[in-house]
Amino acid sequence: MAKKLLQHGVLCLxxxxxxxxxxxxxxxSLKPAEEIFGAPLRLIPQQLAAAENYGRALFDVPMLSFMLNGLIVVLGILVIQVTVALFAGYALAKLTFRGRDLFFGLVLLALCIPIQVPALPLYLVLAELRLLNTYFALILPFMFSAFAIFLFRQFFKGYPEEVLQAARLDGMTEFEIVLRLILPGARPAIAAFSVFSIVAHWNDLYWPLIAITSMERATPPLGMVLFRDSALSADYGALTAGAVIITVPLLVLFVLAQRQFVRGITMTGLK
Structure with missing residues (x-):
């Protein structure tokens, strides 16, 4: 008992x-302007200015538009990534074909390449095709996720081979096996990867800062940067209120997916 109390105490610290x-x-985000830098600093505000701060964050700048843009981008990226990784991960885990080990090696190599490396070539291609300031420009660099392929491959490695062989004897194609057998059982891995993907791309500032130059397609982090060009540039109450607004959806997502997230991580061996 004492050991558990000590462990929990250390974790709390x-x-x-x-x-x-x-x-x-x-x-x-709850304080009026005069209290934010007033002395002494207080955690609990003496006067509440939540309505004013959150009202300015929502309506003085297009915060809802930023969040809609972010939702479109993260869901578009996630759907494409999961679709590609589902079939690629299954092929690497359960199919035998020439070059499989080489392909898996390339996937591992791709894990070591940050987005900053191909950013300039991608920008030049998109500029040449006049596709900057579009949702496609925000989604393109992340359509294929090496991490998703690796995660799904590790998950599918533990799938019983006997079940797959029985399905093949019953006349099911590999495509049908993936959709009817593998996909329903892959929900923990999909949930785990979804949390990683949504959090990463919802919070991404680097690529939107390159590919987007107008507020119409700005994602939430880029929208916060654009605050400095608005009337709220020195309104720290509204700025932090905006930061709270774009953070809350991620907290809700993790709470809802927590059980599947933990299960997916443990079942894929990523500890």
Whole structure:
């Protein structure tokens, strides 16, 4: 009992520096301007200005439009990534073909290449095709996820070979096997990867900052950067309120997918 209390105590202490910035962000979003930098600093505001701060964050700038853009982009990326990784991961895990090991090696190599490496060639191609400032420009670099292929391959490695052989004897094609047998059982892996993908691309600032130059297609992080060109540039209460608004959907997503997320990670061997 004492050991468990000690472990939980240490975890709580380690949790403090992680949660402190988010707690202070929420606190700042509730304060009027004169209290944000007033002395002494207080975590709990003496006067609440939540309605004013959140109202300006939502309606003085197109925050809802930013979030809609972000939703379209992350869902578009996720659907394509999962579709590609589902079939590629199954092929690498359960099919035998020439060049399979080489292909898997290329997948592992791709895991080591950051987005900054192909960013310039992609930008030049999109500029030449006049596709900048579009949803396609935001989705294109992330259509194929080496991490998703690796994750699904690890998950499918544990699928019983006897079930697949029985399905083939019954006349099912490999395409039908993936859709009717593999896909229903792959929900934990899909949920785990979905959390990784949505969080990464919802929070991504690097590529939208390159591919998007107007507020019409700005994603939430880029929209926060564009605040500096608006009337809210020095309104830290509204700015932190905007930060809270774009953070809450990620927290809700993780809470809803927590069980499947943990199960998917443990079943794929990524510990």
């Amino acid at each position: 380690l949790l403090v520096p992680v949660l402190a910035p988010f707690i202070w962000m929420v606190s700042t």
